[in-house]
Amino acid sequence: MNYQHRSEAFSFFRAWVKDPWRVAAISPSGPALANLMTSGISADTGPVIELGPGTGAFTRALLERGVRQSDLALVEFGSEFATALHHRYPRVRTLWMDAARLHTVRLFDGRPAGAVVSGLPLLSMPARKVAAILNSSFRKMDPGGSFYQFTYGMGCPVPRRILDHLGLQAVRTGGTLSNLPPASVYRIQRKPTPFSQSRPDTETL
Numbered sequence: 001m002n003y004q005h006r007s008e009a010f011s012f013f014r015a016w017v018k019d020p021w022r023v024a025a026i027s028p029s030g031p032a033l034a035n036l037m038t039s040g041i042s043a044d045t046g047p048v049i050e051l052g053p054g055t056g057a058f059t060r061a062l063l064e065r066g067v068r069q070s071d072l073a074l075v076e077f078g079s080e081f082a083t084a085l086h087h088r089y090p091r092v093r094t095l096w097m098d099a100a101r102l103h104t105v106r107l108f109d110g111r112p113a114g115a116v117v118s119g120l121p122l123l124s125m126p127a128r129k130v131a132a133i134l135n136s137s138f139r140k141m142d143p144g145g146s147f148y149q150f151t152y153g154m155g156c157p158v159p160r161r162i163l164d165h166l167g168l169q170a171v172r173t174g175g176t177l178s179n180l181p182p183a184s185v186y187r188i189q190r191k192p193t194p195f196s197q198s199r200p201d202t203e204t205l
């Protein structure tokens with residue numbers, strides 16, 4: 001572990017001591033989980049929104065995958081994390097706010113995002129809040145956009161009734177035992193509408 005990672009681990013632990021419900025983990029995600037969370041993302045994804053970046057474990061991986069700083073927005077509720085990320089990545093838009101209010105902010109000159117990467121502790125949030133975060137996020141994405149979420153739990157951290165209510169579906173894209181604790185990643189997308197499933201061939205119209 002180099003100096004930068006040690007210092008991030010220390011800041012993370014200090015934030016957890018101050019507010020364990022918000023931070024919900026005692027150390028930042030490791031490189032294996034960061035790799036899995038960002039494996040579906042490239043420079044071609046277009047704008048990307050990261051929710052709950054903390055000390056920036058996924059932020060670093062997103063930039064390494066070619067996402068431009070100007071195509072990345074970080075949404076972080078902890079002022080200690082938001083301030084540090086703003087100083088480290090001055091060309092990335094860092095928003096110090098609750099992710100559930102994301103729909104109130106104009107991002108990327110109005111262009112929709114191609115993906116949302118979430119490190120939020122959904123399992124420790126009330127269902128209403130989880131629904132508000134997903135609703136807000138999907139309002140910011142193009143129709144084919146993907147919401148990536150990790151969990152230390154056994155199943156998808158978004159309850160089925162919320163997915164159904166919002167017209168979403170989730171698939172587990174993988175898991176890693178190399179993270180502490182081991183984690184799984186889910187990709188959540190809009191369910192295809194009946195129209196998009198059986199779109200008629202325009203030449204036969």
Ligand SMILES: C[S@@+](CC[C@H](N)C(=O)[O-])C[C@H]1O[C@@H](n2cnc3c(N)ncnc32)[C@H](O)[C@@H]1O
Pocket residue numbers: 022023024025027028029051052053054055056057058075076077078081097098099100118119120121
């Ligand atoms: C489990 S930590 C994950 C940090 C980082 N993504 C990682 O994997 O190392 C959860 C992060 O979500 C942030 N957070 C919690 N509730 C939030 C909310 N409502 N809106 C935005 N960020 C929030 C916390 O401050 C913390 O940075």
